[in-house]
Amino acid sequence: MMTMTLIMFSPIFVHLIGYRIPMFEHLGLTKDTLAPWYAWMFMIFVIVTYVIYTFKVIPFVYKMQNELSLYKLVGLLAIVGGILEEVVFRRWLMDLLMGHGYGFVIQIIISGVAFGLAHIVWGFFGRDKQFLIGSFLSTTFLGFALGILYLISDRNIGPCIISHSLINVVIEPWLLLSAISKTWKTNKKQTTGHNTRS
Numbered sequence: 001m002m003t004m005t006l007i008m009f010s011p012i013f014v015h016l017i018g019y020r021i022p023m024f025e026h027l028g029l030t031k032d033t034l035a036p037w038y039a040w041m042f043m044i045f046v047i048v049t050y051v052i053y054t055f056k057v058i059p060f061v062y063k064m065q066n067e068l069s070l071y072k073l074v075g076l077l078a079i080v081g082g083i084l085e086e087v088v089f090r091r092w093l094m095d096l097l098m099g100h101g102y103g104f105v106i107q108i109i110i111s112g113v114a115f116g117l118a119h120i121v122w123g124f125f126g127r128d129k130q131f132l133i134g135s136f137l138s139t140t141f142l143g144f145a146l147g148i149l150y151l152i153s154d155r156n157i158g159p160c161i162i163s164h165s166l167i168n169v170v171i172e173p174w175l176l177l178s179a180i181s182k183t184w185k186t187n188k189k190q191t192t193g194h195n196t197r198s
Contacts, residue, residue: 035153042152043159046145047166053138054171061174078172082165089115089143090150091157108147116140131179142167 055062093114094107102110119139120132146160153159 033156033158035156035159039149039153039156039159042149043163046142046149046163050138050142050145050167051170054175057134057138058175058178060178061171064174064177065170078168079165081172082168083161085115085118086146086157086160086164089118090146090160091155094147094150095155104151108144108151111147112140112143115143115146135175135179 089111094111097107097110116136116139120136146163149163150157150160
């Protein structure tokens with residue numbers, strides 16, 4: 001996980017030390033470039049909905065929220081992933097599709113599916129087909145929501161970065177741990193009393 005974070009941070013680091021990468025310019029987080037108020041309201045809705053959904057489907061993630069450990073640092077490092085992924089999947093991909101004449105719906109669908117495919121790695125960590133399918137579907141729908149957020153923000157990437165980063169801080173380290181240990185499946189069985197599809 002640390003290696004993945006370092007790889008993801010490298011383009012941001014290169015940009016910060018003075019080699020300008022256009023994709024990382026104007027992230028929409030300055031006072032003069034803030035998104036409209038309704039975009040921020042939708043951002044809060046996306047964060048709360050996705051976090052609650054994750055807590056419900058994988059009780060282990062909810063259970064670990066009060067845990068103090070080094071895994072919390074992994075969640076903080078995942079902020080880097082939130083920045084990079086939003087710049088790639090929303091700004092770069094959706095703007096590229098727009099430039100080729102594709103409409104809003106196609107931009108949202110392609111960006112969301114690409115985002116979901118990028119997250120099937122969670123299933124590979126635990127070698128679990130059910131977790132792989134679940135992570136693909138849930139992150140695809142999150143990608144759709146973030147695509148809509150990008151559009152209603154007037155293509156301002158700021159709310160998407162904040163939304164994605166906060167979601168990562170809350171759930172990401174525990175998702176990784178539950179995928180590797182298969183704890184997500186054990187806890188689901190204990191919670192429901194029988195084996196249900198997550």
